[in-house]
Amino acid sequence: MEDQRLDLSPLAVRGDALERLAEAILKRAAPELRRRAAAAALAGALGAWRRPVLVAAAVVAVAAGTVLALSERPAAVVAVGITSMTEALRVPEPAVTWLEEGRSPTSSDLLWATEGSLP
Amino acid sequence: MPQPPRRRAGRSGPVPTFRRGAVSCLTDAMTQSDAELVDRARSGDPLAFGVLVQRHLRAARAVALAVTMDEADAEDVSQDAFITALERLEQCRQPAAFRGWLLTIVRNLARNRVRDEGRRRTVPLEDTAPVAAKEGAGRRLEQAELRDRLLEALGELPEVQRQVVLLHDLEGWKHREIGASLGMAEGTCRAHLSHARRTLRARLAAYVDEED
Numbered sequence: 001m002e003d004q005r006l007d008l009s010p011l012a013v014r015g016d017a018l019e020r021l022a023e024a025i026l027k028r029a030a031p032e033l034r035r036r037a038a039a040a041a042l043a044g045a046l047g048a049w050r051r052p053v054l055v056a057a058a059v060v061a062v063a064a065g066t067v068l069a070l071s072e073r074p075a076a077v078v079a080v081g082i083t084s085m086t087e088a089l090r091v092p093e094p095a096v097t098w099l100e101e102g103r104s105p106t107s108s109d110l111l112w113a114t115e116g117s118l119p
Numbered sequence: 120m121p122q123p124p125r126r127r128a129g130r131s132g133p134v135p136t137f138r139r140g141a142v143s144c145l146t147d148a149m150t151q152s153d154a155e156l157v158d159r160a161r162s163g164d165p166l167a168f169g170v171l172v173q174r175h176l177r178a179a180r181a182v183a184l185a186v187t188m189d190e191a192d193a194e195d196v197s198q199d200a201f202i203t204a205l206e207r208l209e210q211c212r213q214p215a216a217f218r219g220w221l222l223t224i225v226r227n228l229a230r231n232r233v234r235d236e237g238r239r240r241t242v243p244l245e246d247t248a249p250v251a252a253k254e255g256a257g258r259r260l261e262q263a264e265l266r267d268r269l270l271e272a273l274g275e276l277p278e279v280q281r282q283v284v285l286l287h288d289l290e291g292w293k294h295r296e297i298g299a300s301l302g303m304a305e306g307t308c309r310a311h312l313s314h315a316r317r318t319l320r321a322r323l324a325a326y327v328d329e330e331d
Contacts, residue, residue: 006319008269011190012289025176029168032202032205033163033165033168040161
């Protein structure tokens with residue numbers, strides 16, 4: 001007796017009321033469902049393009065790599081006409097002599113060098 | 120403070136999106152699992168969401184009724200719960216357990232409503248509408264009275280017992296299903312049901328004695 005099911009049917013929602021309730025829910029849900037459908041369609045379109053775009057990118061990468069590998073390397077820059085460090089550094093000629101002789105310039109050397117450099 | 124108008128399930132026209140599609144699609148959706156339907160609803164499939172609503176609306180209403188103890192509130196809460204569930208569908212980590220997740224939303228919304236507005240005893244609109252035909256009016260009144268008494272008796276129970284007895288004796292759920300949805304062991308569920316029935320029988324017997 002105690003464990004017998006209770007008749008709670010007066011609390012049950014009637015079929016037509018349930019139908020109206022379901023319709024009301026679906027009506028309220030319609031905007032959200034439309035938003036989701038649009039988002040899913042966009043995601044689907046992007047997903048459909050993803051593969052071809054990846055393939056195209058891979059082809060471009062391979063082609064660019066091939067071109068780079070096959071192209072000639074630029075010639076090394078070679079200094080022409082420069083035979084010594086002093087020339088490369090553009091050290092004045094009198095000073096080169098002093099450097100080679102390992103001495104300090106005298107006043108006459110300086111005068112000569114100055115005059116010699118004057119126009 | 121004026122209360123906002125309550126939403127009710129109205130006859131404001133059919134929902135074309137739900138009715139669209141071939142019968143085979145509907146049959147197909149009806150046989151799909153909750154997990155599959157949730158997956159489709161996430162992509163905005165109205166048919167899948169409609170089937171979820173049809174499948175779980177009664178249970179949602181029963182749980183809402185168990186918490187609010189008010190039929191109009193239970194309908195409002197059920198509506199809100201399905202809309203909330205749809206909006207948060209990505210948060211349903213186990214789509215196969217959609218029902219339990221939905222009922223948690225129902226309980227939370229129902230508790231919020233009870234807390235925010237307090238319990239209200241309102242008579243559903245259909246009971247206030249003029250009865251066109253006299254035939255059957257007496258029976259409706261009898262049913263309404265019985266419903267009120269049942270609600271009053273249910274009000275004597277703790278919320279969890281109300282949920283258990285409504286899901287079991289009104290919706291025909293198994294103890295295992297109730298336990299899974301309410302997060303309790305099967306034995307606990309049985310104990311709650313037994314206690315609830317005993318209390319309800321005693322309360323309803325007291326009504327009969329009062330009438331005699």
